[in-house]
Amino acid sequence: MSRPSQQIDALLIASGMALLPETGCAGLSVRKLTEHAGVNLGMFHYHFKSKDNFIRAVLQRLYEAMFTDLQVQADSGADAVSALQAAFTVLGAFARANRKLLFMLVSEALRGEALPLQFLRENLPRHLAIIVRLVQRGQAEGRIVPVPVPQLLPFLAGGIVGPILAGGAIERQGTLAPELAGLAQLALLSEQALAQRIELALRAIAVQP
8 A cells, every 4th residue: 555645746746747738847836736636735845845856756757657668669679670660659659648748848948947958958868869779770780771860860850750749839829720720630640640750751761672
């Protein structure tokens, strides 16, 4: 049976995951967070000490769950191209599920907000390193074109994940007519569209037989 303190911790984290995509880091109110979680304000300070500590904990928990799955797919023993396809499927699914939060983080980082900027600086290189390793392995296997990896990365990321961030921005602004918003959802954010973009991007960098 879980200790009460662990249950309170989990309640706060769950509320943080629900609220942060709407408020961003700067706009999160500790009082509204504790009200949402049904937790005493004093217990928040007991567990996390400060809002910044809490936000770091929420963001890192989300990221680590994705990163663990990413490592499993990258080390699955499949050939490099198949592992790369699986890795981008993990990254794309994470971006789809958390697109509102990612849009807020990138927006705040571009404005110079310290906490999201630090989070992105610390974690972005981690999953990029896995993608780089898989691309290099694919090149060594003769399956991927021998183009400098720094040139391939923006192409892959922009073609696969970029539309998800664009779709998240469109969703947040809510400026499209319902029928156009539905088309954007299908073309940019659906699971099928993501799978198609991954297939097209990998086909584009594959060595032709």
